[in-house]
Amino acid sequence: MRILCLGFFWCGLFPAVAWGQSSNLSFENEPIETILKQLEADHHLIFNYSPTLLAPYTFTGQLEGTSVQNILSTLLAATPIDFSVSETTVLLFRQEKTSYQLCGYLIDAVSKAPLALANVYLDDYLSGTQTDAQGYFDLTIKATKNQQLRLSYIGYQDQAYTVLQANDPSCPTYALQLDADLFGDEIIITDYLLDGIEEGAAYSSIQMDYDQLSASHATVEQDILKTVQLLPGITSVDESAVNLLIRGNTADQNLVLWEGVPLYDPGHLFGMISAINPFVVNEVKVLKGVFDPSYANRVGGIIDMSLSDSLVQRWQGGLGSTLSEAHAFLKAPLIKEHLSVMLSGRYSLNGLYDSPPINNFAQKVFQLTKVDDQQQNFDEEEANIEQVLDYYDWNAKVLFQPSDKLLLKASFFNSINNFDYEFRFLDNELRTFDQVRTRSNAASVSLQFRPSGKWQTTMSYAQSEYSYNYQFLFQEVADELLNAEQQTSNSISDQTITLNNAYQLTPNWKLGLGYDYNFKDVEFSVQYNAAFEQNYVDINEMQGAFHNVFATVDFEQSNLLVNTGFRAIYYQDLQSWDFSPRFNLQYAFNRHWKLKASAGIFHQYVSQLREFGEADLGVSSPVWVLSQPETESSLRSDKLAAGLIFHNKGWLVDAEVYYTNTTGLNTSAPLFRQQSISDIFLSGSSESSGIDLLIKKNWNDFSLWLNYSYNASTYLFKDYSPTPFTASNNIVHNLGIIGSYHLQNWHFSLNWQIRSGLPYSIPTGINEVSDEEEEDNFFYFIDYEALNEARLPNFSRLDLSINFRPRFKQTALKAEFGLTIINLLNQENVFSRDFFLDDVDDQALPVGILVAEKRSLELTPQLLVRVYW
Numbered sequence: 087m088r089i090l091c092l093g094f095f096w097c098g099l100f101p102a103v104a105w106g107q108s109s110n111l112s113f114e115n116e117p118i119e120t121i122l123k124q125l126e127a128d129h130h131l132i133f134n135y136s137p138t139l140l141a142p143y144t145f146t147g148q149l150e151g152t153s154v155q156n157i158l159s160t161l162l163a164a165t166p167i168d169f170s171v172s173e174t175t176v177l178l179f180r181q182e183k184t185s186y187q188l189c190g191y192l193i194d195a196v197s198k199a200p201l202a203l204a205n206v207y208l209d210d211y212l213s214g215t216q217t218d219a220q221g222y223f224d225l226t227i228k229a230t231k232n233q234q235l236r237l238s239y240i241g242y243q244d245q246a247y248t249v250l251q252a253n254d255p256s257c258p259t260y261a262l263q264l265d266a267d268l269f270g271d272e273i274i275i276t277d278y279l280l281d282g283i284e285e286g287a288a289y290s291s292i293q294m295d296y297d298q299l300s301a302s303h304a305t306v307e308q309d310i311l312k313t314v315q316l317l318p319g320i321t322s323v324d325e326s327a328v329n330l331l332i333r334g335n336t337a338d339q340n341l342v343l344w345e346g347v348p349l350y351d352p353g354h355l356f357g358m359i360s361a362i363n364p365f366v367v368n369e370v371k372v373l374k375g376v377f378d379p380s381y382a383n384r385v386g387g388i389i390d391m392s393l394s395d396s397l398v399q400r401w402q403g404g405l406g407s408t409l410s411e412a413h414a415f416l417k418a419p420l421i422k423e424h425l426s427v428m429l430s431g432r433y434s435l436n437g438l439y440d441s442p443p444i445n446n447f448a449q450k451v452f453q454l455t456k457v458d459d460q461q462q463n464f465d466e467e468e469a470n471i472e473q474v475l476d477y478y479d480w481n482a483k484v485l486f487q488p489s490d491k492l493l494l495k496a497s498f499f500n501s502i503n504n505f506d507y508e509f510r511f512l513d514n515e516l517r518t519f520d521q522v523r524t525r526s527n528a529a530s531v532s533l534q535f536r537p538s539g540k541w542q543t544t545m546s547y548a549q550s551e552y553s554y555n556y557q558f559l560f561q562e563v564a565d566e567l568l569n570a571e572q573q574t575s576n577s578i579s580d581q582t583i584t585l586n587n588a589y590q591l592t593p594n595w596k597l598g599l600g601y602d603y604n605f606k607d608v609e610f611s612v613q614y615n616a617a618f619e620q621n622y623v624d625i626n627e628m629q630g631a632f633h634n635v636f637a638t639v640d641f642e643q644s645n646l647l648v649n650t651g652f653r654a655i656y657y658q659d660l661q662s663w664d665f666s667p668r669f670n671l672q673y674a675f676n677r678h679w680k681l682k683a684s685a686g687i688f689h690q691y692v693s694q695l696r697e698f699g700e701a702d703l704g705v706s707s708p709v710w711v712l713s714q715p716e717t718e719s720s721l722r723s724d725k726l727a728a729g730l731i732f733h734n735k736g737w738l739v740d741a742e743v744y745y746t747n748t749t750g751l752n753t754s755a756p757l758f759r760q761q762s763i764s765d766i767f768l769s770g771s772s773e774s775s776g777i778d779l780l781i782k783k784n785w786n787d788f789s790l791w792l793n794y795s796y797n798a799s800t801y802l803f804k805d806y807s808p809t810p811f812t813a814s815n816n817i818v819h820n821l822g823i824i825g826s827y828h829l830q831n832w833h834f835s836l837n838w839q840i841r842s843g844l845p846y847s848i849p850t851g852i853n854e855v856s857d858e859e860e861e862d863n864f865f866y867f868i869d870y871e872a873l874n875e876a877r878l879p880n881f882s883r884l885d886l887s888i889n890f891r892p893r894f895k896q897t898a899l900k901a902e903f904g905l906t907i908i909n910l911l912n913q914e915n916v917f918s919r920d921f922f923l924d925d926v927d928d929q930a931l932p933v934g935i936l937v938a939e940k941r942s943l944e945l946t947p948q949l950l951v952r953v954y955w
Contacts, residue, residue, distance in 0.1 A: 111149045118143045118161060125157075135178035139167065163250060166230040183228045185423075188252050192221040192237060195261035203284075203295045204239040204262075208249075215396055216295070222257075226399035228423050237262065240284065288640070288649050289377050289670045290682055290727075290742075292317060294370040308408065308904070308950055310370055311342075311352065311360040314389060316824065316837075318740075318793035319374050319778040323815050323844060324917050325450070325942050327360040328353035331815055332374055333744060334774030334799035335386030338694040338708070339721070343390040345483070345497040347528035348383075350552035350578050354434075354477040354503055356705060358447040361479050361501040361526065365404060365952070366415050366430045368394040374778070375727045375744055376684035379636035379653040379668050380586065380600060385688040385723030385748055393483045393497065398426045406902075406952025410443045411435055411477075413952075424487055431480035446946040448475055453940045455705060460509055467512070474506040491536050499528040515563035520556075522705075527551040540590040550580040554707060570616035576709045578692075579607040598638035598651070606630045606692060608712040628712040630691060631658040645674035655689060657713075664689045664722075682742070683728040690721040695754040721750040729778075736784040738791075746774045753803065770803035772813060787828040795820040812874040818842040833889040843878030846919045849935050868921055868935060881915045881942070883908070889950075897955075904950035908943055915942035 113121060119140040122133045131154070143165045149157050154176065158169050168181040192201040200221030207214025208227055217223045225235075231250040238244045242262040283294050294313070311327040314320055319333050328351075329337045342352045344362060354361050373381075373388040381388055398417045405414040415430035436444045452458045461471060479501040486494040505522040532546035554576045562568040586600035607629050614622040638651035649670040656663050668686040675681065694708035713720035729742030749771040775798050782791035797820070799813035820841040827834045847870040855865045889904040918940035924933055 113145050113147065113149070115144050115146050117141075118145050118165070121145060121149075121161065130174060132175045133178060134175065139178065139180060143167070163248065164232050166232050168231075181230050183230055185226065185228050186249050186253050187224070187226045188235060188249070189222070189224045189257040190252070190254070191257065191259045192217050192223070192239065193259060193261050194242075195263045201239050201242070201262060204237060207236055207238070208233055224399075226423065285731075285740075288647075289373055289668075290375065290672070290684060290729075291377075292372040292374075294372070295368065308364050308948075309360045310362050310364050310367060310391060311389065313364075314370065314372050316793070316822070317372060317374070318780050318820075318822075319776075319795050320372070320387070321795070321817060321820050321841065323817070324940075326353070326357040328357040330387070330389075331817065332387035333746060333776065333778075334772070334797050334813065334816065335746075335748075336694075336815060338710075339384060339386030339690065339723075339748075341381060341384035341386070341388050343381075343388070344481075344499055344528055345392055345530045345548075346390075346532070346546065347497075347499070347530050347548045347550045348580060349499075349526055349528060349550065350580075350710060351501070351524055351526045351554070354479070354501070355444065355447045355475070356451045356503075356505075358451060359410075361477075362391060363413060363415070363430050363432055363479060363481060365406075365413060365954075366393055366428060366481065367391050375742075376668055376670055376686040376725055378649070379638060379651040379666065380598075382602070382604070382634055382653065382655070383632075383690055383692060385690045385721050393428065393481075395485065395493070395495065397423065397485050397487060398428075399423070402955060404952060404954025406950065406954075407435070408443070408951075409435070409947065409949045410441045415954075426485050428483045429480075430482075431478065433478040434476040436476050437474070443946055443948055444475065446943055450941070450943055451705060454938050456509075457507055469512060470508075470510045472506070472508045474504065477501070477503045493534040494532075495534070496531045497529065499526070501526040515561075517559070517561045517563075519559040519561075521558075523553075523555045525551075525553045542588050544584070544586045544588075546582075546584045546586075548582045548584070551578065552710070553577040556707065567617045570614070570618075572615075573613045574611070574707075576610045576707075577608070578710050581605050594641055594643045596638075596640040596642070598636075598640075600636050602634045602636075604632040604634065606632075606712055608692065608710055610709050610711065629659065630712050632656065632691070633658065647672040657691065660713075678732055678734045680731040680733075681728075682731065685726050686724075688723045688725065690723075690750075693721060695752075721748060723748040738780065738782040740780040741777065743777045744775065746772075748772045748774075751801065751803075753806075768803045768805050770801055770806075772799060772801050773810070774799040774813075789826045791824055793822045793824075807873065811872065812845045814845060814874055816845055816874075831891050831893060833887075833891070835887045837885040837887070839881070839883050839885075841881045843880050844917060845874035845877050847873050848876050849921045852923065852935065866923060868923065878916050878919055881917070882913055883915065883942070884910045884913075886910045899953060899955045901953045902950065904948075906948040906950075908946040908948065910945065912945040914944075916940070917942050 119137065125131060126133055145161055149160055154171055158176070162169065166181050167178055170177045192204045194201060202217055202221060204217045204221070205214060206217065206223045206225055208229055215223050215225045229249050231248060233249050234246045235249055235252045236244055236246045237260055239262055245260060245262060283292060285292060309327055311330065315322060321331050322329050323331050330340055332340055342349045352361050353359065369392050371390040377388050398419050399422065400419065402417040403415060407413070411432045411434050413432040415428065417426065417428045419426045434444065435441055460469070481499040484496045503524040507520040508517065510517045528550050530546060530548040532544055534542060534544050536542045556574040558572040560568065560570040582602050582604045584600060584602035587598065589597045591597055609627045611625040612622070633656040634653060636651065636653040638649065641648045651668045653666040654663065655666070666687045666689060670684040671682065673681045691713040692710060695711050724747045725744070727742055727744040729740065732739040751770045751772055753768045776796045779794045780791065782789065797817060799816040800810035801813050802810045823838045825836050849868045850871045851869045853867055853869045885906065885908050887904065887906045889902065891902050894900070916939050920938050922936045922938060924936045
């Protein structure tokens with residue numbers, strides 16, 4: 087019918103046809119076909135259409151006017167049907183999807199403040215966009231005029247408009263009202279710390295829109311793993327990015343994810359900075375306690391980073407530099423509305439000039455190593471020292487959306503760290519050479535299928551690879567019999583295939599069911615070759631296959647939210663089952679007070695051990711190993727937590743107490759310093775309890791918050807000590823006071839961190855033990871009265887950040903200039919104190935005990951200059 091009618095009518099003309107008399111008709115849920123028949127009879131019009139085209143649609147409302155165009159536009163506004171008028175004949179036909187460019191501003195209806203990070207999307211459409219810091223959105227879509235554009239923001243009532251209504255080139259302002267039925271208005275805290283950090287609903291997660299944060303706050307470092315340390319309960323024992331302490335857990339017990347792929351080495355410069363490019367990361371999810379059953383193989387916390395899943399509609403890019411690296415990114419719509427790609431990369435600048443931040447980071451890392459010793463004790467006239475320390479990372483993401491119901495994603499990540507150190511005496515031909523190479527690769531491919539608005543299926547494949555290689559050469563040209571070579575390597579290959587289903591059973595009930603197969607291949611080797619002694623080779627390879635089934639049941643109604651689920655793990659190689667139930671509850675007494683509670687059991691099958699065959703370089707490099715019966719390195723953790731949140735008139739108070747019991751620890755793990763415990767393999771457990779407290783207040787452009795954590799962590803190794811003793815990474819008190827001020831295009835912040843010193847053991851003397859085989863031989867070691875009974879001095883550091891973001895009118899170009907000064911007051915902080923035997927040069931007899939201390943970063947400037955569009 088449509089093709090036939092198009093042959094007789096020219097659809098490009100819309101003449102003004104009068105009804106002959108003014109019409110004012112009212113209808114209630116009346117079929118549109120019935121209304122058209124009435125109009126035909128009253129006004130002598132002829133409507134050409136297919137009856138099946140109009141059958142699904144009804145109309146409620148009034149038809150007013152004297153123009154056929156106005157009447158039909160109102161009648162058909164909520165349908166995908168369009169019309170063409172020629173004299174007294176009207177052709178009705180289904181509209182083809184048309185490209186629309188929609189824009190606007192979202193604000194709070196009461197305060198008129200812009201709503202950043204609000205979701206803007208089309209119903210039954212997989213991709214969308216979010217508002218920027220000014221609440222502005224710009225979205226190009228291909229749709230029919232009746233499709234619904236939805237404006238959504240947590241804690242507010244959704245608003246929906248037809249595409250035809252929203253197609254306004256003036257970019258109107260939309261005011262969102264608080265949702266009185268959603269958890270008492272403010273149960274979900276959308277500005278938890280800053281506008282860009284919000285409290286997630288499920289499992290008490292904290293979600294960061296890092297793109298928004300880095301674009302509007304000076305408080306945020308250009309390092310994701312350091313930014314998360316703004317949250318209570320998260321810190322670093324040595325100021326690094328990767329050695330995170332989350333509620334008493336060691337770093338290897340935390341799971342760091344990039345696009346759903348685990349990263350076994352997410353750092354550069356021996357962990358001092360993150361290997362994740364912050365300028366392309368879209369969202370960061372942080373879970374400190376109980377987490378969703380879809381996450382696996384860790385007993386600590388979760389840091390889940392992801393890039394944007396929205397197709398880009400225009401070319402975007404940026405480039406810039408800090409004092410330590412240069413970076414760039416590009417986003418391109420290869421096929422508009424269907425295919426887009428993102429590329430980004432960073433490269434260190436240390437090869438071009440002596441970077442002050444890199445030099446300070448290296449100085450901290452190499453304390454009490456031969457690098458530090460040789461650089462201090464030999465000048466240019468005695469020895470030649472050459473050092474290369476550089477890194478780079480790149481990542482890419484491809485999005486392909488062939489239809490509204492399908493989205494294909496592919497993501498790639500690569501990180502490289504290189505360190506070369508050569509020492510050569512000038513008066514002889516003695517040469518030593520150290521080389522460290524670390525590489526991390528990650529790739530993921532996933533297909534999202536949404537057959538309806540209630541059901542979504544995701545199939546994905548993820549692969550993570552990590553390799554560490556250390557080589558040491560000792561060369562003496564005059565005497566080749568002294569030459570020696572050592573090589574140490576550690577590698578992991580981790581592959582996972584996942585099928586995950588989510589179904590919205592009712593508005594209140596949501597179900598999830600998934601399965602994943604995970605295979606890990608872990609290898610560690612040490613090779614030592616020397617002309618003057620026997621060669622040594624030790625190669626260990628461990629493989630493990632895991633079958634995992636996980637399910638969730640979520641209930642949400644009014645002021646109550648309940649998340650329940652479990653994960654069942656079958657370790658194929660050990661033929662063992664482990665079960666991990668999870669529970670999370672949030673209950674709002676009213677719009678200002680909320681109770682939260684959670685509990686769960688967690689298992690971990692891959693962890694770190696202290697390096698066997700200590701590297702000559704002297705830099706710690708723990709080895710990843712897979713759980714095996716003989717190592718007893720499988721971990722189990724039982725967690726409990728409960729807390730209260732108060733939120734009113736700019737005040738936010740969040741207090742949560744927790745308790746964690748972890749079993750399966752061993753003394754080969756990096757839990758103890760070298761001189762603190764016997765090298766005998768012992769197994770044990772740990773207990774960690776504490777409280778995380780956040781107090782924040784907003785005054786217009788000024789924010790002040792205090793985060794405080796109290797933690798009591800103990801270890802119990804019954805074969806060593808019948809009573810528990812303080813954990814080596816225990817920080818009892820950790821206080822952060824952060825102030826942030828916004829003045830037009832300027833952002834200022836001060837961050838003062840104060841915390842208890844780490845524990846250490848005080849030596850009581852030197853013990854002498856005779857060799858059982860040769861009585862004349864003696865071994866000497868340091869005696870300690872008790873483990874970790876003393877503490878280092880308290881830690882204190884003040885950081886200053888200043889950011890300037892100029893605005894350029896009538897252009898998409900943006901710029902940012904930032905200055906951060908770490909340890910502004912240049913305070914000395916000791917984070918490690920160890921003791922060693924002092925030997926007489928020509929004898930093996932110890933004459934005393936030496937103390938060695940490692941200090942934190944001195945005053946370190948960081949500069950950022952970047953432009954983007």
